[in-house]
Amino acid sequence: MATISSTGDTNFRIGMLIYDTRYRSYTIQIIALIIFMLAAAWLVNNVIENLAALGKTFSFGFLNDTASYDINQRLIDYSSTSSHARAAVVGILNTLLVAILGCITATVVGVVAGVLRLSNNWLIARLMTIYVEGFRNIPVLVWILITVAVINETLPAPNQFRGADPDASPLLGGMLVLTNRGFYIPAPVMGDMSMAVVIVFLLSVGVMIGFRRWAKKRQEATGEILPLLPISLGILFLPTLLVFFLLGMPITLEYPELKGFNFRGGVFMRDSLIGLWLALSLYTGAFTAEIVRAGILAVSKGQSEAAFALGLRPGRTMNLVILPQALRVIVPPLISQYLNLTKNSSLAIAVGYMDATGTLGGISLNQTGKEFECLMLLMAFYLIVSLSISAVMNWYNERVKLRER
Amino acid sequence: MKVKGAIIAAAAVMAVSAAANAATLDDVKAKGFVQCGVSTGLAGFAFTDANGVWDGFDVTFCRATAAAIFGDANAIKFTPTTGKTRFTALASGEVDILYRNTTWTLSRDVDLGFTFTGVNYYDGQGFMVRKSLGVKSAKELDGATVCIQTGTTTELNLADFFRANGMSYEPVPIETNAEAQQKYLSNACDVYTTDASGLAATRATFEKPGEHALLPEIISKEPLGPLVRQGDDQWADISAWVLNALIIAEEKGVTKANVAKLAADGSADPEVNRLLGKEGSYGEMLGLPADWAVHAISAGGNYGEIFERNVGESTAIGLARGLNQLWSKGGILYAPPFR
Structure with missing residues (x-):
């Protein structure tokens, strides 16, 4: 009896490399790989x-080499005698700062x-619609500017x-100074024994978390x-305040004061940081709002x-029923919004914020003429940051x- | 998708390399115009007029270069470049020559791979402040907020100046002159610093120029001049000698008005005859027509005429000749002999 063998003998x-479905996909993939590698080799060459x-x-x-230029916003020690590598790090930290601040604010x-847009109150819902449509339909660069x-x-x-009868004065009794060059807030000055206050506060945080766990179990x-x-x-603040006053107020506040051309002292948040932060948060917030709304509507x-x-x-x-379920829908698209925000922060140079693109990909590149190297480093940095954000968010999603x- | 992207990128790199290697003069002749990199807009130096036609001090030198090659001052296209993009534009072959208030420095000449072919404006970095601040000297600027253009020698000089004088400052980096102007006028900076000529040009465009003062300190030497890619000596020579010809023309009294007549009738001065192609074969040596200098001078006049018309004391910008006066009249403008 003649049998037809269907096995591979x-x-x-x-x-058969083309016409046999068992091999075809391999053939195509190998050819594509060869073409890709040739193209890559050609490119490198x-x-x-x-x-x-x-x-x-x-x-x-x-x-x-010495960078020889100054950077206004420095989170680490830097001067014009520092190296280009250090200038790049200063820029990278500035990028991370605005990205982290932006991601937090955009989420809030x-x-x-997103929740308010679903509100039954007609006015609130419409206002949120205007916000969302206004911000996501205009380029972020325009908002930043x-x-x-x-x-x-x-x-x-x-x-x-300045003067006896100034046109403008600090707000909240000198706590907040709003100028067109940026905002100043008081900076804490740590005196003797101030560590005790900090330690007590950290302990209070721990106790509070413990209490909430216990309360949940009890419930x-x-x-x-x-x-x-x-x-x-009460747990969070009372012991800290008690210790603070018992030790004779070891932490004081340094208020910004007008000296010379500018205010000095306190924490200075530059106009460029605030503008960039606000614009990025509101822009990305508009997209996030839609994602949140979609997530909530996805819960039956x-x-x-x-x-x-x-x-x-x-x-x-x-809080207890809808949002926990909605999060499953919200988190994956939220990852790409965080990535977008981080990458959009490279528009910072438009307003003079010295991020990684401004230092490494800007002044350093220009002063040294090493376009290729600078851009490679810059690409590697953004890639690493983006992949890290993805990894963290994927873990959260899990x-x-x-x-x- | 990946493969496609790579090929496009590779093609872009190829296109760039083709332009960078060949003899620039041949390329320029083949395409029929000179591609000149200029500022994005600086009153008096490079700007577009109401009809969208480029004009200004630097622009006129570009036009003279085009006229020397083609006999036509309009055989030229302009690429506006920022302080940051200019070198990339030149290195990649996007422009053939850069006339953009660019300071001649060692590292740019040697390390960036360019050749500076002369100086068309001797400048220095200055400071502009509001008169209402009451500042009389740059030494009083401790703690001030300073607007600077990024990617320039300006920011390096500034860092040096404040460090040398033990003062602190708050740099506000800006991409273009227009943005810096907006920042300065809104009082987001106390001081605007750039080359003194640029400050004068910028101030001339203010609503109330009288409220702003230039401080007396000039903190650097800024020889501004044309530059080309290194390695093409013929092209560098053309660019250098167009500039020299315009300076010699002023020295010899050859003007836009009389150049045609002098070229036709000849002059008693042999150097003028050599300059205008009546004697010798200097055009041929450069690979240009014999009457190249006639066209170059006809484009916008000699150096002095170009200066007076665009940035001189009769204009809104009102710059004095100063160092840019001929060597014979107390300046340092000095062209090698034309022979």
Whole structure:
């Protein structure tokens, strides 16, 4: 009896690489890989040849050279005698600062706006619609420029605070000075024994977390709900304040004072930082609001109806029933918003904020003429930051996603 | 997708390299115009007029270069560049020559791979402040907020100046002159610093120029001049001698008005005859037509005429000749002999 063998013992013919579905995908992938590698090799070769043709060498030695330029916002020690590498680090820290501040604010703004857009109050819902549509439909660069221009043009200049009858005066009894060059707030000055206050505060935080855990367990066991907020606040602040006053107020505040051309002392938040931070937060917040709204709407109506039926108030329903479920939908698209915000922060140079693009990819590049090296480093930095944000958010997503049992 | 991106990028790199290698004069002749890099907009030096036509001090030198090659001052296209983008634009071959208030420094000449071919404006870095501040000297600027353009020698000089005098300051880096102007006028900076010529040019565009003062200190030497890519000596020579020809023309009294007549009738001065191509074959040596200098001078006049028309004392910018006067009249403008 003649049988047709369907196993692979037929003779292999070269045509099977294309016509046989078992091999076709491999063939295509290998060809694509070869083309890709050829293109990459050609590209690298081109770069080497062209750098040689321009008489340029490829080296990162310039990073150790003196930068000789100043940077206004420095989170670490830096002067014009520091190296280009240090200037790059200053820029990188500035990028991270605005990115972290921006991500936090964008999340808060986004969650609030997203929830409020679903509000039954017609006015609030429409206002949020205007906010969302206004911000996400205008380029972020325009918002950044507008915000900084508004700060520059509308707020008083430092010398308007001068004189017996000044045009402008500090707010909140000298605590907050709003000038068109930036905002000043008091800086804490740590005196003797101030560490004791800090330690007590940290201990209070620990105790408060412990208390909340205990309260939750107690609630699960007995069903009784304690007034969590007042007790937590009490634990958090009372011991610290007690120690603070017992030790004779070791932490004092340094107030900003007008000296010479500008205010000195206190913490100075530059117009560029504030403008960039605000614009990025509000812009990304608008997208986040839509993501939050989508997440909430994705939770079936039966969930909230069930919660209401159990007698939960709307606030509790939102916090305990809807948001935890909505998070599963919200977190994945939120990751890309965080990435966007971080990458958009490279527009900082438009308002003179010295981020990584401004130092490493800007002045250092320009003064040394090492375009290729600087841009490679810059790309590597943004890649690493983006991948780190992704990794953290993916870990969080794993935690909140539905456990299938 | 990845492959496609790589090929596009590779093609871009190729296109760039083609421009950088060949003889620039041949390339320029083949495309029929000179591509000149200028400032994005600096009153008196490089700006577009109401009809969108480029004009100004630097622009006129560009036009003279084009006229020397093609006999036509309009055989030219302009690329506005910022302090940051100018060197990349020149290195990549996007522009053939850069006339953009660029300071001649060792590292730019040697390390960046460019050749400076002369100085068309001797400048120095100055400071502009509001008169109402009552500041009389740059030494009083401790703690001031200073607006600077990034990617310039200005910010390096500034860092040196404040360090040398043991003063602190708050630098506000800005990309273009227009943005810096807005910041300064809104009082977000106390001081605006750049080359003194640029300050005068910027101040001339203010609503109330009288309220602003230039401080007496000039803290640096800023020889501003044209530059080309290193390694093409013929092109560098052309750029250098167009500039020299315009300076010699002023020295010899050859003006926009009389150049045609002198070129036709000849002059008693042999150097003028050599300059205008009546004697010798100097154009040929440069790879240009014999009457190249006639066209270059016809484009905007000699050096003195270009200066007076664009930035001189009769204009809103009102710069004195100062160092930029001929060597024979007390300045340091000195061109090698034309022979």
